[in-house]
Amino acid sequence: MIYINPTNSKIVLARNLYLEKMLPLIFERIDKLTDRIAINYFDRLINDYLEDILSGTPELLAKLNEELTPYDSAVLKAIKYVFNYDWFTDKCVKRYDAYDLAYDLDVITCIYCNRLYTNTVITKNKQKIIRPQFDHFFDKDSNPLLALSFFNLIPSCSICNSNIKHGKKFQLKTHVHPYRDYIIDDFNFTYDYTSENKSGLRILINSETGSKIEKTFEDMFLETVYNSHISELKDLLELKSRFSDRYLSILSSNILGPSIPISQEELYRLAFGVELAKEDFYKRPFSKFKNDILKELNVI
Structure with missing residues (x-):
């Protein structure tokens, strides 16, 4: 799971714009209420x-x-x-909607699994094509008041949102919240050998026993899902066996040469297709996974 820093300038701007755009729209919906008891409740509370x-x-x-x-x-x-999520997810040209929020957040891989891209694509003529799904950390069926709350809308892939989490009851005291809990150093991917499958390998996730991290990953089937990507692990092991511990330095000196200046981050991205810096893990799928495995293999 990837942390979203709520103090990051991009997130702060997205949050402020969300409030600015959504507040008058919500008041418009409140003004359409006709039930007297409901109107009084909104007025009073x-x-x-x-x-x-x-x-x-x-x-x-x-x-x-x-x-x-x-x-x-x-x-x-x-x-x-009033807080109808389906209304918010309608593709609209003239009013703010889920596409606009996704575009402003610019979170381009799934926050829960970091396996799949979740880019937002809007054409020049404002045609809205694709965006991440938004998972409700506090499920919207049990917590309809929070169905449109900024920090309850977690950018995610359809598999994590619709197929796996799909209404599970998450709470702050029992589960990791991506805008609240920085956990990137508190768990790590590793691997082991096994006779239980044809590959002979399995991916494991280490975290503190009984922790919120362990509970969250179990409920999201994260270890199970990652084991559908054994090929990613095999590629890294193959790289280790065919090359040396000095793979990156060899790549830099023998292939790129001294005439092509390149930073460590750029070299890492070129070699493995992922990000090196923790704060950038959200930009490329499998960044946390590959970082952990490559460290275990002493490649980086």
Whole structure:
């Protein structure tokens, strides 16, 4: 799982723009409510907290959700209408929507698995083509008040969002939140030999037993999913066996030569197709995985 730094300037700008664009749209939807009980509830409780609901921290979202979620069916219906995620994901030219948020965030690999690209593509004439899915850390069915909260919308691939997590009950005390928990140094990929499959190899993920990391990875089937990519591991092992521990220096001196200046990060990206710096892991699939394995093999 890749950390999204909420203080990064790009994320801050995306969050501010999200609030600026979404707040008036939400008020428009509130103005369309007709049930008197629901209108009174929004007037008394919800409206004053709209900015926090839309852009509050994960901790604040959990607190507001507990305090403001009603039991009255009419109010719940109104909340599901006002904070309707399907409405937000409609492709729109004239109003802000999920494509605009994805474009501003510019998170180009899945935050949960770091296996698949999640680029946002919008043409010059504003035609919206593809974007990442947004997983709801606090599932939207149980927490409709948070269905459009910025920090509850996690950029992810369709496999992690729709096929794996798909409504599982995540909480801050039990699961890792990508905007909140920096865990990149608290787990590592490794490998072992096994007779259980034809490849003779298996990928493992080490983390503290009983930790939120272990729980999150188990619920996301991350180790199981990564074992569908044994070929990536085999390539790295093949590289180790055919070349030497000095693979990068050999590549730099013998292939590129002294006439082509190149940084360590650029050389690493050229050799392995992934990022070297931890803060850039989100830019290329398998960056964390390959970094850990290559270190174990003493290649880097």
